[in-house]
Each structure stands twice: as C-alpha cells, then as structure tokens.
Amino acid sequence: MNHKGTSASIIKAAEILFAEQGFAETTVRQITSKADVNLAAINYHFGSKKGLIQAVAEKFLTPLCTELTSMLEHRNLSTDAGQVTLDELLEILMRTLLVVNHDNVNALAVFMRLLELSYMQNQEELRGFLISRYQDTLQPFIQLLRADAAPMEDDEFFWRLHFCLGSITFTLSNFQTLHGIEKREFDSGAEVERILHRMIPVLSAGLQARTDKTYFCRV
Amino acid sequence: MNHKGTSASIIKAAEILFAEQGFAETTVRQITSKADVNLAAINYHFGSKKGLIQAVAEKFLTPLCTELTSMLEHRNLSTDAGQVTLDELLEILMRTLLVVNHDNVNALAVFMRLLELSYMQNQEELRGFLISRYQDTLQPFIQLLRADAAPMEDDEFFWRLHFCLGSITFTLSNFQTLHGIEKREFDSGAEVERILHRMIPVLSAGLQARTDKTYFCRV
DNA sequence: CCAAGCTCCAAACTAGCGTTTAAAACAGAT
C-alpha cells in the first residue's frame, strides 16, 4: 500500500502547485517539498518533470473525455429528445467540467492551463497530443454547437469557438485571482459552479449573435 | 544617431520574442542574439531584464491609453451624439487596439501577454501598476459598457467583463498559432483587423444576454 | 536467514539563467 504513497502525494502536491502557478513556474523542489518527499522522487517515479506533468494531465483527460460522451449519450437517449438547444449543450459542457472538478478542486485549473499551454507556439507536440486524444470526442459536440449557433461561414465559427474557449480558459485559469479581486472570503469550491453557470447565457448569446458583414472603416 | 541604435534594436527584438514566446520564456541571450548586440547590453541600457520588459510595456501603454481617451472624446463631441450603442463602444475599443497595432504588429500580443500575466497569482505588483495606470482611463469606458449591457448585478457584470477580457486576451495572445491553424498563408497584419471585427457582435451579444436566475441542478 | 529487488535519501552534477566586471574601443571637446 505504501507502493503508491510517494507517487500519490507527489501528484497531489503537483496538482495544487500547477493549478496555482502553472507548469513552468512550479519547480520540482517546490513539489517535493510540499509532498514531503525526497527531491529525487519525481525523477525516480515519473522519469522527469515532464513525465509528472503528463501523469497529472492524463489523470484528468480520461475522466473528462468519458464524462462528456456519457452526458451527450444520456441526453440523446432521453425520451423528450427534441432538437437539443444551445443552452442545453453548454450546460452539459459546464456540468462535465464540474464533475471533473468535483473529485479534485484543482483539476479544472490544471486542465485549463494545459489548454492555454497547448495554444502557445513551440508546443505543437502537446497540441498534437491533445487533438489526437480529444477530437473524436469533441467533434460531435462541436457540430451540435454549430447546428444551434447562428448560420455562419467555417472561419467565423472557428473564431467564435475560440472566443468561447478564451472566456473559459481565462476565467478558470485565473479563477483564484479573480475570485480574490471580487470577494474577500474564500468558498471557492461552490463559487466555481456559479461562474460556470454565469457563462452559459453569455456564450450562448455570443454563438447565436448575428454575423456582421459590414466592415468598420480603417483609421 | 547611434546613441539609441543599440537600445532600439534590443527593444525591437524583445517585442518580437516577447510576443511570440512570452516574457518568462524569452531569455536575454535570445534577445541580444537576435538584436545582434552584446549580451551585457540589456543590463547596461535597461538595468535588468525586468527593466527591459517595463520599457517595452510602457512603449505601448501610453499610446493605448491616450488613444482610447481621444476616441471616446471624439465620439462624445460628435453632433449626432445620441446614447452610444454597445457595438459602437466595442468598435471604439477594437479601433484603439488596432491603432496601437498599426505602428508595431507585435504590440497587441505583447500587451495581451502583459494583461494575462497581471492576472496570475504572485503578480500583485504588476496588477497594481496596471490598475493605477489604467483605471482612470478605463473606468468611464467600462461604465458606458455597463449602461448599454443588460441590467444586472455588480458581480454578474464583473464576471461578464472578464469573460470578454478572456476572449480578447486569449485570441490575441495566441493569434499567431490560431491563424496558423486556420490558414496556411501568412498575411497576419490584415487578419488581425478582421478578427477584432468578428469579436464585436459576439461580445456585444454576450454582454446584452439575459441574466439567467435559474440554477442548473447539481450532479 | 539472507540474498534480491524496490524504494528512499543526501549529495553532487550539468546546464542555463540573469547579472557583473574590467578592460578595450569609441566619441567629442579642449
């Protein structure tokens, strides 16, 4: 049983620190210190810091992936399965994120930081990995989103999708800071649910907004 | 004339690298190498890497600040100055960003990275600096936004504002990557204008969306 | 009981970071 004791406490500490500070900003000495294990433990159990990041990442990727799929299937099997609305789809997405966050309050922030990182240049490797892992699960969901969004060209939908992604990743990555700005007290667990809920009508309206063909004149 | 030659080429190289990679990920050796100057030049001319970051930052902060103010004043002095619409306000914001980007195509990405950084924990200093520098200019603009947004509580507006900020910072920080995903060819200069324009109806609809009081049930 | 095999540990190692230094090169004024 002490087999996984060290590994587990390393992952636990890493989750918290990664969520708070990001991957690059967190040092292995911080992690091993917080986990109260030897400095060399990370390299022994995970090979490298990169290996630890992957271990932490994969711990959340699979549940999130399967959760979204099952939520979508459950909705489709429902008897009153009319055309699914945009708000319903977004609620499913938010509920999925919330479920992942339920087991571990740092899961969301870590996942969002991973997403942000994947959109940086010089990270084609991570981007490719996430795409190969997620696109089969995400593509049907995205197509449903598109079906309920305002009719628009491919490129317009591409950018609107990333506007939404920006809202989500920015808000959840910086949730601790934002929550600290807005309120003093810390009941961050329940607050996440409220924020995710707040997003639904906003993102829904953004995706359904008219597609404006008029160009604003240059300065 | 050779006075500012070294400083200028350092700043020029730094802008590009900061925009591409971010501040922490860019090393002084990368910068001095790209600028083709001696390694010690940054410390000689700017005191430190932090000093260089501030120099690069301030080069964009002042123009952006004054530009937004003048745009707002110009709008208010207009003869047909009815109640300004939300789309108008957002267009003013986007035009402001575009003007800043006009002189230097890396200005926007650098500025957005600065914003993102300021929302990280352990960056209260930068956050405080930006607030003290911007809030006088931004507060009137934000109040105009709020007047045109759907009626809502303070906290709801706070979060919606940051949803918008997330869309903008994410899109512009990762513009190079996103643009590379969507299209092969690189005419990124003109494309920025198109993206900023695409945002207007989306953000507008998001801010004007109904405020949903119903809560989605817990899982 | 004891060899075998994990696991843990203190310490050292390599590499890269931002920075400092002191001398050389240069500029303009006297």
Add this chain to the structure above:
DNA sequence: ATCTGTTTTAAACGCTAGTTTGGAGCTTGG
C-alpha cells in the same frame, strides 16, 4: 593629440533549475 565620459566587449560569477548517482534502508521469496 589628449583627456573624459560613454559605449561595447569577452569573460566570469552566482544562482537556481532539473537531473543523476551510489549507497543505505526496507520488504520479500527462496
């Protein structure tokens, strides 16, 4: 031409990052 102050240079410095190492400690099967 020389002195003065500024700029550039090559080299080294101190520090911290992630990683490696060799041996000590422990558990387990023969």
